[in-house]
Amino acid sequence: MNAMLRDASPPPPLTRSVEDYLKSIYHLTNQGGFATTSDIAAMLMVAPPSVSGMMKRLSETGLIEHVPYRGVQLTAQGRRAALQMIRRHRVLEVYLTHHLGYDWDGVHAEAERLEHAVSDELIDRMAGALGNPRYDPHGEPIPTAAGEIEEAELLALADASVGAALELREVRTQDSERLRYLAEQGLVPGTRLTVLERQPFHGPTIVRLAGGDRVVGHELARVLMCRAVTP
């Protein structure tokens, strides 16, 4: 209605829903490109028209860029908000595992709810109590309070060539059973490994760790994200 008034009011705080949408869009566009309506809908378990409606509101408030029938991308402002949520989530995951005895695999749901309620002050205090960790328990980088995030060149173990020396950096699943199994096998972020062999036709990858050799099926090898290292 009135341009003066429009710009005068401070930006309202984001709702829980908006925070969730921004986070999803960040994850879906992380490798570049657009996030589609149906991908967002699947990730948040809502119906596609709910996403269309939210996309309209978010692009009106300048958090995303929406190309109808194509998809959406975050604006700089939207990206900043998404990274803040990701920082909250990952700091919470580290804090809950290190200080309150949560398992690597049970911490996600708790953090998912808390990330909408914590203040930045509390997150910074938790991070401080942990010595400002750079990675969460899954190995994913934690954005700084200033909104910087490490962009690592990662490749899935399933795509690594035989002979490569790697450090396992991220485990891209939240599934408890898979996480527990991988931890038993010694496959946690930080582990060094060498690719010994790969069977064809989506067969397993055989790797050598400090603790011995492991046979990793194709499905799991696709979620084990690694960084090349010099042996």
Next chain:
Amino acid sequence: MNAMLRDASPPPPLTRSVEDYLKSIYHLTNQGGFATTSDIAAMLMVAPPSVSGMMKRLSETGLIEHVPYRGVQLTAQGRRAALQMIRRHRVLEVYLTHHLGYDWDGVHAEAERLEHAVSDELIDRMAGALGNPRYDPHGEPIPTAAGEIEEAELLALADASVGAALELREVRTQDSERLRYLAEQGLVPGTRLTVLERQPFHGPTIVRLAGGDRVVGHELARVLMCRAVTP
């Protein structure tokens, strides 16, 4: 509609708003009697008709007993839910002060938001890490996980008779300035004191602590809740 269906579905989780209303009603009816619409409205900073609307819903779901134009009281079920919220709030306050460096007076707002997002498991872990404390930083009793709360016979310092030997148990204010001032004076939960003198006409109360004598104005003496002790 259908009695079979009505009882078959599990009770839906309470919304944030409902949790806040139940907590307010608990506090307002703690000394017995009814909570009135306008008291609840003032405590939650909403308009009275919003309260009337919510009272209707809450009595339909069996959480409160509503006597129109008179007020409301919690049912057993409502009281259980309210005590759970109070446990969450108070455990959070202790945890944030003891483990994350929050001040006695700055912790309330953070706990107010977190109490709606934490799981009971997290609260129990926090309580365990603290050695299952019985009182929060204000001296208020923490309900157990089973929903039991200590009902203490407390009297305000302003009402205590001269010569009485007391233990300060609760400080019934959330105001930062007052809390800071009282802490400086050594007036925190657990402090032992003797009433030396009281000036008439709402004048100050003079008390003796281990650390010396203090003059406490009437306004503050009304929020300092004490328990009689044998000297």
Next chain:
DNA sequence: TCGCAAAGTTAGCTTAGACTAACCCACCCA
């Protein structure tokens, strides 16, 4: 005891965010 002020309630509107049903656009393939 009667009237009026204060308190409580009802009626009706708003917003966020979900849903279903129905319609539209883009693109692949024959």
Next chain:
DNA sequence: TGGGTGGGTTAGTCTAAGCTAACTTTGCGA
């Protein structure tokens, strides 16, 4: 090149929870 088909959007409904305006009830005090 022109259908289909599948994914995206629009239209319209629902619920929770807030609001204001208009009403009813209660109970105090003249």
